[in-house]
Amino acid sequence: MKNVCVVLMLIGVLTGCANLKRHAASATGCNPKDIVISQRSFFDVAETYVATCNGEQYYCTTGLYQQTQCTKSKQVE
Numbered sequence: 001m002k003n004v005c006v007v008l009m010l011i012g013v014l015t016g017c018a019n020l021k022r023h024a025a026s027a028t029g030c031n032p033k034d035i036v037i038s039q040r041s042f043f044d045v046a047e048t049y050v051a052t053c054n055g056e057q058y059y060c061t062t063g064l065y066q067q068t069q070c071t072k073s074k075q076v077e
Helices: 002-028
Strands: 035-043 046-053 056-063 068-072
Touching (some): 002 035, 002 046, 002 056, 002 068
Antiparallel strands (some): 035 046, 046 056, 056 068
8 A cells, every 4th residue: 555655646746736736726716827836745645735826825735536625825914
């Protein structure tokens, strides 16, 4: 099982930010070309990252089967 996780993680690394931009776009409604990906982290079967679009930050997680959830960052006043 661990080997499967390592292989999947490597596939994720090799596909790069372009795929993350598409995943984040589907979860945020932003255009992929307007998204900047930062703070990427890999965990077992998921990848977390920050997607910034038009000045708004979204905390995103893309899982093993490419399902993506993004939560808009709350503005601190």
